[in-house]
Amino acid sequence: MRMLRVIDSIEIYTKDAKRKCHFELGELYINMDSVVFVIEGEHKSFFENAINTIRNLKFDSEDMKKEISRYVPSVVKTFEAENSLIMIAKKTKDLVLLRDVLNYYNGQMDAKHVAWVLSSLYNLVCYFDFIKLAHNDISLDTYFISPEFHNGVLLGGWWYNSEFGKKILGVPARTFNLFPSDLHAKKGGDPRVDLDLIKAVGRELLGDFTGTKLLSMKAAPKPMIDWLRWESKGDAVGEYSTWKNEVIMASFGERKFTNMELKPEQIYL
Numbered sequence: 001m002r003m004l005r006v007i008d009s010i011e012i013y014t015k016d017a018k019r020k021c022h023f024e025l026g027e028l029y030i031n032m033d034s035v036v037f038v039i040e041g042e043h044k045s046f047f048e049n050a051i052n053t054i055r056n057l058k059f060d061s062e063d064m065k066k067e068i069s070r071y072v073p074s075v076v077k078t079f080e081a082e083n084s085l086i087m088i089a090k091k092t093k094d095l096v097l098l099r100d101v102l103n104y105y106n107g108q109m110d111a112k113h114v115a116w117v118l119s120s121l122y123n124l125v126c127y128f129d130f131i132k133l134a135h136n137d138i139s140l141d142t143y144f145i146s147p148e149f150h151n152g153v154l155l156g157g158w159w160y161n162s163e164f165g166k167k168i169l170g171v172p173a174r175t176f177n178l179f180p181s182d183l184h185a186k187k188g189g190d191p192r193v194d195l196d197l198i199k200a201v202g203r204e205l206l207g208d209f210t211g212t213k214l215l216s217m218k219a220a221p222k223p224m225i226d227w228l229r230w231e232s233k234g235d236a237v238g239e240y241s242t243w244k245n246e247v248i249m250a251s252f253g254e255r256k257f258t259n260m261e262l263k264p265e266q267i268y269l
Contacts, residue, residue: 010038010081013088018268019100023141024172025159026084032093032268034076035144035155039085043159047085049169050158051078058131071124073155089155093264095144098152098201100267102140108207111220112258115248116150117143117205121198122240124154129236134189136160136171138197140204147260162189174200180231195232195239202228221251 013036014020017029025043029036039047054073059065073089080086098117102109109117121138128135137157145152160175162168165188178196203211206219211229214220220228227247232239248255 010036010084010086013086014038019097021097021099021141023156028156030097030268031091032264033091035089035091037087037089037156039087039159041080041083041085044085046159046169047087049161051075051087053133053161054158060130068124068127071120071151071153073153073158091144091153091155092146094146094148095153096147096262096264096267097141098143098145098205099140101145101147101262102205104262104267108219109205111206111224112252113260114202114205114220115224115252117145117152118198118202119244119248120145120150120152121201122236122243125194125198126236126240128194129191132164134162134164134168134191134193136162136168136175136189136193138194138201139172139174140201143201147262150257150260164189164191190234191236192232192234195234195236199228199230199232223247223250
């Protein structure tokens with residue numbers, strides 16, 4: 001891995017952070033134009049796994065590269081400091097951490113907005129399927145959305161990625177608990193994991209991670225709730241097609257752009 005081995009100060013890049021979040025391997029600092037991941041030195045293998053994957057993503061064409069690059073991290077710097085490993089990635093000012101969005105809405109988002117968030121994730125996972133990659137940590141704490149443009153960027157969680165069939169370094173407890181039963185023994189990258197994580201994101205955004213209360217809560221139309229409660233089969237392209245052409249249509253009818261009246265400044269004061 002090509003990493004800048006210089007002594008630098010974390011404070012230079014985090015002093016103006018709008019948000020600081022702790023996660024299993026370290027801390028995330030959210031600036032308006034960047035995100036800074038500070039990974040504890042003992043997790044170096046996870047750090048290197050992320051950097052190597054991000055810098056070596058494969059694209060079938062320049063058009064694909066131009067499109068997909070909008071939704072994955074653009075690493076601008078890595079370095080070691082204070083027994084930590086640092087990764088700095090670009091972030092446009094319109095992007096907001098999905099966890100912060102849900103908190104702003106007091107734990108439940110409008111189903112129509114949940115629908116476009118999930119559509120953006122399905123689109124990205126179709127690319128992952130193309131390159132045979134399991135991200136393994138799609139969540140409210142790793143995905144940033146643009147309320148203005150109805151898209152998102154998966155900036156976090158790359159520490160846990162694995163090629164399909166290859167051994168996984170490790171995963172957060174949330175991911176492990178969603179593993180298909182046969183995967184607990186194999187512990188290899190599997191396309192079902194990211195697809196099940198997307199459904200878990202949908203359930204959590206609607207107000208119930210387990211999905212058991214969504215119908216009684218009337219959190220979304222029944223076709224959408226049923227979809228989010230079914231296990232995935234591992235066919236990213238097929239599931240995205242069903243979601244887009246059947247589930248969304250049965251839930252909301254013809255596609256319409258519904259403005260999300262939320263500005264980043266309302267969250268990141």
